[in-house]
Amino acid sequence: MSMEQMSDEQLAGAYARGDADAFDALYARYRQPLFGWLKRSSGRSQEEVEEVFQDTWLKVIRGMERFDASQRFAPWLFRIARNCMIDRWRHLAAVNELQIADQDAVMNAADGDGNRPEARLHGEELAARWEAALAALPALQREALLLKLETDFDLDTLAATLGAPRETVKSRLRYAMQRLRARFEEIFNE
């Protein structure tokens, strides 16, 4: 069986038994989703996020021998990353507070011409509006929504990864989508 055909858990097991190529395959699978989630949910600089990202993988490398192969790898990885993020920035609420000062400017930018219903979503305009809309979401809603977008975990897995009850995570997703629906009418009314 080639590396591409192996499940995450099989790759983790192979790495724990000493196959370094298995790690490369796992890393290639989760490099971008994990980094994207950390970057966008924290709103921190490239350098700061790289530090958390690196800490996360070093913990994964050290912990792989203890990884329980009956569990799924991806939620374990994202849980470690979340713990690293909280350790680093203490708590997401604190991250949110830090961003409050910038939110008015962000909201004003997002509510400019680019938010008119007739405006089309293309390239840089979409990128700017998307970043602004994410920055304006409360941290816990943002983290849940981005995790769903990056991984497509089901609700139970999202809840286990985020350490919150299933219904709470569902509410966070619903509230986040309500806010985004108002900002991106053209996506949802097509």
Added chain:
Amino acid sequence: MSDELERDIDRLRKATARLEKPAPRAAVDEAIRRAARRPRRRLAPIATVAAGLALAALLVPQLLEHPSFTESEQAAREAPPVQTVAAPAPPRARALAGEERAARARAEDRLQHELRALANAERETWQRRLLELHEREPALADALLEAYRERFDEPDGFGWKELEQPPP
């Protein structure tokens, strides 16, 4: 999750899929892959652990019976209770303690910063950086080496011993 919510999230995913995705820089990728390929410290084989436990089971009852243990246990029972509640520190002492904590936190931040820089650097770069640091701040360089060994499980596998030799 409701179908409508799933559908909306899916639309959002498709609409944002073509946006540029944040990614780590190549140096970070390289540092992580390098760390993954370093030999890891193995746990003690089960047989060794079992032998250790068996030996402990054999020796502990004998130690408990030993006169030095029973005498010290008797002395501990007869000793007056130890005062564990410290008297409140005067304001100046508290301020000094606060400054000391802040200084320790700054030193720890500095150490972590240097450690990350070291982890991301190329071999030649970190060797030079460490040598420079050792000339300016030997205590920090020593702490850094110690932290690096502990964090990356590398007693000597990547050549740090070269740094402990006097320069030619």
